[in-house]
Amino acid sequence: MMDSDVLHLPAPAKLNLMLRIVGRRKDGYHLLQTVFQFIDHCDWITLRRRSDGVIRLVNPLPTVPEDQDLTVRAAKLLRKFTGIGYGVEIEIEKNLPMGGGLGGGSSDAATALLGLNVLWRTGLSLQDLMVLGLQLGADVPVFINGRSTWAEGVGEVLTPLDLPEPWFVVLVPGCHVSTAQIFSAPNLTRNNKPITISDFLAGQQENHCLPVVSELYPEVRAALCGLGRFAHAKLTGTGACVFAAFAEEADARAAVAALEREWLVFFARGRNRSALHRALKLA
């Protein structure tokens, strides 16, 4: 995986196993309760250290200008915060659909921060990196922390969780859902009762964005219906992806084989430690 000045690291996807909206702050941000679990389906990021201080993305994504890419923003943030003189050449192998609720952009940013902290020998703690990462996006700290998590507040109050690690089948509808659009929808319910971790573990796992997303996006409705023929289908985050859990790998494979004639679909194992933490051998 690594020699002295190159790192090749995974940036795994997450699923929101449930998403409750329990209030709204004065600044318009919503108070949430959500559960994150990682899956072993990943973008891959190569970081090549440069000694001249230049930060460069070799292969910008077609829809994201180089200076707005979250990996480039992460590198610039870490360089500014630490005052380090190194630079980096970044290459992204993009496998995660964008705007799908799988958190690919946030995960890429977390992988860049953790990887560069090693490559540039900046020695920040996970806690320091989580605080820095929050400037890049609400979900970035969860990817830096690398553990299945119960999250509250606007997503920044984190409690690690140990969960079963089933196989997940994920279906990718051909539409992008705007998170801001869903959170500003007039008919989103914003005053739901908070629950406890025990309630979640006992099966209270609804996603309060689901009714709004289903109403606005027929593709998501159809995806829920398609996957729902095999197991209970849920929405991750604000969508667009939908997923279902399977205890047996063979059942997940059978669902994929049947669905892939009509849908973009993949399956991956749920993980309580992210592929990034496993690759970096973090304790």
Ligand SMILES: C[C@](O)(CO)[C@H](O)COP(=O)(O)OP(=O)(O)OC[C@H]1O[C@@H](n2ccc(N)nc2=O)[C@H](O)[C@@H]1O
């Ligand atoms: C809801 C989740 O998908 C759960 O994983 C994420 O927390 C959303 O994270 P994200 O896509 O990085 O979203 P952000 O870029 O932070 O926010 C997009 C927009 O969603 C709305 N937003 C987001 C998070 C939140 N707790 N309350 C909100 O009202 C805000 O209007 C914000 O402008």
Ligand SMILES: Nc1ncnc2c1ncn2[C@@H]1O[C@H](COP(=O)(O)OP(=O)(O)OP(=O)(O)O)[C@@H](O)[C@H]1O
């Ligand atoms: N490296 C990157 N990969 C993906 N998106 C990026 C990246 N850098 C910046 N972005 C921007 O971030 C936006 C959100 O992308 P992302 O794939 O994380 O969405 P998402 O899966 O819906 O995330 P979430 O579940 O956190 O809402 C993209 O539409 C894009 O404009």
